[in-house]
Amino acid sequence: ITNKTNNSQKNRLIIVSNRLPIVLSKDNKGRWQAEQGSGGLITALAPVLKNRGGLWIGWPGTSRAHDKKALESVFTRAAGDFGYTFEPVFLPESLVNAYYFGFSNQVLWPLFHDLQTRCDFSPDYWNAYQKVNEIFARTIAQNIKSQDDHIWVHDYHLMGVGQALRKLHATAKIGYFLHIPFPPLDIFLKLPWRFQILESLLCYDMIGFQTQRDRRNFVQCVHAMLNHIRIKGRGQVLSTQVNGRMVRVGNFPISIDYNEFAKKAGTRAVEKRVDEIRAVFPSDHLILGVDRLDYSKGIPERLLAFRNALQRYPELEKKISMVQIVVPSRQRIPEYENLKHEIEQLISEINGTFTRPGWVPIHYLYQGVDRTELTALYRAADIALVTPLKDGMNLVAKEYCASNIHLDGVLILSEFAGASSQLYKHALLVNPHDIEGIADAINQACHMGLDERKKRMRALRKIVKKTDIYWWVDTFLKAVFSHDLDTLGPLED
Numbered sequence: 001i002t003n004k005t006n007n008s009q010k011n012r013l014i015i016v017s018n019r020l021p022i023v024l025s026k027d028n029k030g031r032w033q034a035e036q037g038s039g040g041l042i043t044a045l046a047p048v049l050k051n052r053g054g055l056w057i058g059w060p061g062t063s064r065a066h067d068k069k070a071l072e073s074v075f076t077r078a079a080g081d082f083g084y085t086f087e088p089v090f091l092p093e094s095l096v097n098a099y100y101f102g103f104s105n106q107v108l109w110p111l112f113h114d115l116q117t118r119c120d121f122s123p124d125y126w127n128a129y130q131k132v133n134e135i136f137a138r139t140i141a142q143n144i145k146s147q148d149d150h151i152w153v154h155d156y157h158l159m160g161v162g163q164a165l166r167k168l169h170a171t172a173k174i175g176y177f178l179h180i181p182f183p184p185l186d187i188f189l190k191l192p193w194r195f196q197i198l199e200s201l202l203c204y205d206m207i208g209f210q211t212q213r214d215r216r217n218f219v220q221c222v223h224a225m226l227n228h229i230r231i232k233g234r235g236q237v238l239s240t241q242v243n244g245r246m247v248r249v250g251n252f253p254i255s256i257d258y259n260e261f262a263k264k265a266g267t268r269a270v271e272k273r274v275d276e277i278r279a280v281f282p283s284d285h286l287i288l289g290v291d292r293l294d295y296s297k298g299i300p301e302r303l304l305a306f307r308n309a310l311q312r313y314p315e316l317e318k319k320i321s322m323v324q325i326v327v328p329s330r331q332r333i334p335e336y337e338n339l340k341h342e343i344e345q346l347i348s349e350i351n352g353t354f355t356r357p358g359w360v361p362i363h364y365l366y367q368g369v370d371r372t373e374l375t376a377l378y379r380a381a382d383i384a385l386v387t388p389l390k391d392g393m394n395l396v397a398k399e400y401c402a403s404n405i406h407l408d409g410v411l412i413l414s415e416f417a418g419a420s421s422q423l424y425k426h427a428l429l430v431n432p433h434d435i436e437g438i439a440d441a442i443n444q445a446c447h448m449g450l451d452e453r454k455k456r457m458r459a460l461r462k463i464v465k466k467t468d469i470y471w472w473v474d475t476f477l478k479a480v481f482s483h484d485l486d487t488l489g490p491l492e493d
């Protein structure tokens with residue numbers, strides 16, 4: 001597909017993800033309303049469905065079953081506003097607790113980010129995960145209208161949906177994409193349900209990963225654990241036979257709607273906000289961090305690095321300011337609540353030590369910001385600090401580049417973000433555990449001349465533009481549904 005014409009396409013796209021791309025809330029009269037949610041998956045896929053039409057199946061984020069009726073009209077209205085339809089999967093609260101907060105976010109999330117000490121391998125979580133994956137499969141089966149429908153299941157919450165659909169005798173082709181990293185063998189082996197997870201994944205027709213690193217880890221796990229299966233081939237898509245069916249395994253770095261961000265960055269509303277932000281932060285270098293509240297994002301390490309830069313480069317006093325925006329996430333999990341306190345404590349400690357009359361080093365917002373504000377912050381920031389300990393891709397890095405229409409910003413990027421597989425040559429790469437290394441990169445960015453900044457940013461933008469979200473969808477769908485693997489172009493990874 002392209003981002004211009006595609007409504008005429010005959011294949012209906014059915015996106016399936018844990019969460020629908022909307023957040024439901026009640027207005028002051030107690031009526032439900034829908035707004036677009038945040039998070040990488042939504043940022044990436046919402047423009048695609050908006051552009052192409054189709055169906056999105058997912059959990060509506062509420063367990064209040066008695067509200068189902070009231071919600072129907074919200075979904076109908078939202079379909080009009082968003083340009084595609086929604087099929088909510090209602091789940092009782094107990095299942096949400098064990099499947100979403102439990103197995104998805106206290107087993108798979110930490111393990112797949114190499115943080116196994118944060119895992120809680122409770123068997124109840126696994127049972128709920130299987131149950132919810134079966135519920136999703138039944139909903140998909142009820143919504144398949146034709147063999148030509150393109151079914152595309154997303155992320156770690158739904159690894160078992162393909163297998164559950166096969167048990168329901170679904171024969172349509174099903175693509176699956178994992179948005180988070182796939183861990184190395186010695187970490188994956190810790191999972192008590194490691195065989196079940198691998199076998200479920202192999203029920204899809206295509207298993208897509210963000211980077212070669214993730215795909216290589218998966219292939220190694222399959223070869224080590226299921227020695228009757230051999231994944232073969234070269235290039236972007238490998239393949240194997242499982243019970244007489246061809247299964248493809250590929251890597252496709254996800255992206256953003258580059259043109260949309262670049263266009264927005266040039267609007268008057270953003271321009272005006274950029275001027276206001278710059279007036280509030282008169283220091284020479286504005287450094288920006290934008291993250292969901294998550295321990296995988298390396299926020300405390302980043303703050304320590306900022307402090308280290310102030311200590312080791314005292315000439316930066318009053319010359320640098322940092323804005324750190326954190327959007328609340330998975331608040332019911334104690335690890336997330338603890339992280340919030342840790343971040344707040346660190347910020348108050350740093351500000352307490354370094355603040356001078358007329359200069360507060362760190363400005364902290366614990367809230368989601370709208371697209372105009374976010375784009376203005378990206379444009380106003382001289383440096384973006386994107387330092388996850390591990391990340392599937394990290395769209396913030398790409399959004400920063402797309403919004404940087406004056407080409408004068410510097411991207412400091414963790415080598416463990418999937419985005420580094422594409423942007424490594426032109427960003428300042430850092431090890432997110434190396435506090436002094438990040439501090440040095442901050443100092444280097446502050447002293448980088450305009451010519452070098454422009455050269456780097458121009459190259460970064462070129463990559464993000466070329467491999468934007470439409471390229472990603474197109475490449476993935478072609479890889480799932482084409483008959484001939486050789487027709488696929490070379491990989492930009």
Ligand code: ADP
Nearest residue numbers: 038039040043291292327367368369394395396
């Ligand atoms: P993840 O998928 O782990 O959340 P990504 O960096 O890939 O991480 O995607 C995060 C998405 O959420 C980006 O599109 C980013 O713009 C958005 N986002 C993050 N923090 C905020 C915030 N405070 N306000 C609004 N959007 C945010």
Ligand code: F6P
Nearest residue numbers: 019039040041042155179180329
């Ligand atoms: O890929 C990471 C992811 O889990 C996405 O599925 C989602 O967009 C984002 O993080 C936000 O997470 P949650 O849905 O748990 O708020």
